[in-house]
Amino acid sequence: DIQLTQSPSFLSASVGDRVTITCRASQDISSYLAWYQQKPGKAPNLLIYGVSILQSGVPSRFSGSGSGTDFTLTISSLQPEDFATYYCQHLINYPLTFGGGTKVEIK
Amino acid sequence: EVQLEESGGGLVQPGGSLRLSCAASGFTFSDHYMDWVRQAPGRGLEWVARVRNRPNSYTTEYDTSVKGRFTISRDDSKNSVYLQMNSLKTEDTAIYYCARGSRTGRDFDYWGQGTLVTVSS
Numbered sequence: 001d002i003q004l005t006q007s008p009s010f011l012s013a014s015v016g017d018r019v020t021i022t023c024r025a026s027q028d029i030s031s032y033l034a035w036y037q038q039k040p041g042k043a044p045n046l047l048i049y050g051v052s053i054l055q056s057g058v059p060s061r062f063s064g065s066g067s068g069t070d071f072t073l074t075i076s077s078l079q080p081e082d083f084a085t086y087y088c089q090h091l092i093n094y095p096l097t098f099g100g101g102t103k104v105e106i107k
Numbered sequence: 108e109v110q111l112e113e114s115g116g117g118l119v120q121p122g123g124s125l126r127l128s129c130a131a132s133g134f135t136f137s138d139h140y141m142d143w144v145r146q147a148p149g150r151g152l153e154w155v156a157r158v159r160n161r162p163n164s165y166t167t168e169y170d171t172s173v174k175g176r177f178t179i180s181r182d183d184s185k186n187s188v189y190l191q192m193n194s195l196k197t198e199d200t201a202i203y204y205c206a207r208g209s210r211t212g213r214d215f216d217y218w219g220q221g222t223l224v225t226v227s228s
Contacts, residue, residue: 049214
């Protein structure tokens with residue numbers, strides 16, 4: 001099974017900050033990497049797929065990069081509505097695992 | 108508008124069974140793979156199972172933790188996907204989400220709001 005390790009697991013930041021979350025895969029997952037945002041009590045929401053392709057309707061302050069085993073989600077200027085938990089997921093083979101999550105809280 | 112609505116959650120004793128349903132609308136259901144993902148209280152997301160579409164013979168995949176106990180199925184005539192859960196364990200307690208596999212095969216592009224399953228005596 002492919003393991004996805006997210007870091008940090010917790011992040012405290014201020015509005016306007018640039019935030020970077022990393023996701024490391026235990027083996028090469030090519031470009032089969034997606035990012036989701038989840039707010040308390042809500043279902044996850046797709047942000048990025050194929051490593052760097054922004055889902056329709058997602059603000060351009062979100063971006064994704066990386067290849068192979070190392071990936072990054074960046075929020076260029078954190079907004080109040082961005083405080084949430086973020087998950088990466090691989091879809092290259094089964095099981096389709098998620099990272100452990102990164103909770104972004106207000107400093 | 109794409110909508111996914113889960114139902115069938117509830118309280119069940121260890122060793123018991125439960126069948127979850129997910130009703131889909133707003134898209135051509137038969138075109139898409141469908142998945143179940145769960146989230147234990149205060150924990151992260153865990154993929155559970157997938158059922159492919161008709162061109163891919165409705166084949167299925169399962170996480171190791173549920174293989175042999177859970178069965179995913181679909182009824183394209185009813186735009187619905189199901190999760191039959193048998194031999195339930197306390198560690199199966201979670202919110203169960205239905206999710207749509209996108210056409211790119213690289214994400215889950217729509218999710219339902221989830222249904223809570225509690226396994227407890």
